Amino acid sequence: MGDFGDPRSPITISGMADGDQLPVLDGESTRSMGIALVESENVVIENLVFQNYTDEGLLILEGSDFVVRGNHFLDNGRQSYDPDLGGEGFGVAVDGAQEVLIEGNEVHGNGPNQERWEQYILGMGIDTYGNSDVVIRDNHVSGTIGGGILVEDSENVLVENNDIHDNELDANGDYWDGGIWVDGGQNITLRGNTITDNHGPGLNLSDEDVQYPEASKGYVVEDNLVTGNLFGVFVWNFGGCPAPEDAIRFGENQIEGNDDLDMWCEPQW
Numbered sequence: 655m656g657d658f659g660d661p662r663s664p665i666t667i668s669g670m671a672d673g674d675q676l677p678v679l680d681g682e683s684t685r686s687m688g689i690a691l692v693e694s695e696n697v698v699i700e701n702l703v704f705q706n707y708t709d710e711g712l713l714i715l716e717g718s719d720f721v722v723r724g725n726h727f728l729d730n731g732r733q734s735y736d737p738d739l740g741g742e743g744f745g746v747a748v749d750g751a752q753e754v755l756i757e758g759n760e761v762h763g764n765g766p767n768q769e770r771w772e773q774y775i776l777g778m779g780i781d782t783y784g785n786s787d788v789v790i791r792d793n794h795v796s797g798t799i800g801g802g803i804l805v806e807d808s809e810n811v812l813v814e815n816n817d818i819h820d821n822e823l824d825a826n827g828d829y830w831d832g833g834i835w836v837d838g839g840q841n842i843t844l845r846g847n848t849i850t851d852n853h854g855p856g857l858n859l860s861d862e863d864v865q866y867p868e869a870s871k872g873y874v875v876e877d878n879l880v881t882g883n884l885f886g887v888f889v890w891n892f893g894g895c896p897a898p899e900d901a902i903r904f905g906e907n908q909i910e911g912n913d914d915l916d917m918w919c920e921p922q923w
Contacts, residue, residue, distance in 0.1 A: 658695045661719065665694075669701035676726065681707030686735060693717050700724045709734045710744040710781075711764075718752040726760040731777045732767040741770050742800065743777040754788045756780060765799030765822075774825040776800030786810055796820045801831040802852070807838040815846045823854020823884075832858025833883065838865055841872040849880045855888035856880040856912065859902055860923070866892055866901050876905030886916035895919035 658665075667689070669677035679688040679702060688704040691697055694717040704711030705728040712727070714720055731743015745764035748754055765777030777800040782788060785808045794817045795802035802818035805811050818833040825831070833849040835858040836842050849856040857880055861870035870892070880886045886909045892901050896919060909916050 661696055664696040664698050664719070664721070666698040666700070667702070668698065669703075671701060676701055676703050678703040678705060679711075680705050681730070683708065683732065687711065687713050689713070691715070691717065691720070695719050697721075698723070702726075703728065704745070705729050706732075708732060708743070709736050710747045712746045714748040714751050714754070716750040720748070720751060720754045722746060722754075722756045722759065724758050727762070727764060727779070728760075729763040731764045733770070734766070741766055741773075741775045744781040745779045745795075745798075747778075747781045748783070748785055748788075750784045751788075752786050754782075754785060756782075756788070756790045757792055759793045761793060761795040761798075761802075763797040767799075771799050771822075772826065774828060776823070776825050776831050778802075778804045778831075779821070780804070782811075783807060788812070789814070791815055793817070798822065801835050801858075802833045802849075804835045804837070805839065805842055806835075808842065809840050811839065811842045813842070813844045813847065816848070818847060818849045818856075819851050821852045821854075823852055830858070832856065832888065834858070836860070836873055837862050838870050840869060843874040843876070844878060845874075845876050847878045849878060849883065851882040853884050855885040855918070856883035857887040859887065859889045859897070861891040861901070864891055866898070871898075871901045873902045874905065875902065875907060878907045878909075880907065880909040880916075881911040883912045885914055885918050886910070886912035888918045888920075890920040890923040892921065894921050
């Protein structure tokens with residue numbers, strides 16, 4: 655059973671800072687996750703440090719009306735014990751929820767350990783799947799063994815003004831991940847993000863399950879800076895290059911100075 659706050663008075667779990675120091679929840683590399691919210695509503699998680707959890711710092715599974723704000727997610731997901739995660743590991747994982755705000759978090763050093771990386775496993779700093787009405791804004795995501803932010807099979811999502819840098823997207827030569835990765839879903843806007851110095855694609859825009867034109871469409875990419883990555887933008891599985899405009903619409907972006915390619919498109923991958 656979940657926790658249910660009132661929309662006018664949500665359940666709030668908030669750390670009280672001591673100077674610059676926030677309260678720390680430490681998994682000590684033995685506990686699976688710091689906080690799990692399952693089928694909950696109207697919950698705020700703010701101003702806490704989640705570190706050294708084996709699977710993820712924070713898990714949200716179904717429910718609605720969540721705020722995740724001003725937290726630090728550090729070195730989580732090194733050795734996931736959850737078979738559903740496939741050993742990946744995350745800073746934050748949100749699955750099957752509605753009305754979610756993820757804002758102003760520091761997300762660093764999450765993802766699987768060296769042994770799992772060598773087995774072609776990558777994790778994610780902020781992992782979101784099967785959600786609707788989500789805003790992911792003003793987060794700093796770096797040092798992930800895997801991608802920065804994943805938006806998968808979701809609807810009505812805004813990913814805005816995030817700083818995504820120095821993430822390791824190389825699973826031994828296979829670059830399916832991205833600094834920001836959108837895979838499936840509809841009405842997803844990437845706006846004003848700074849995506850730099852990632853070892854792999856800065857932006858990965860895909861239709862892994864070949865759902866276009868019924869789904870996997872309505873991606874809008876505008877006002878982003880994508881530079882210094884191994885690849886700038888990787889587009890795949892939309893059946894043509896460039897992808898159809900109702901699937902992906904590019905506005906004004908600065909996509910330049912990436913090491914191998916600024917734009918990489920594969921009609922079928």
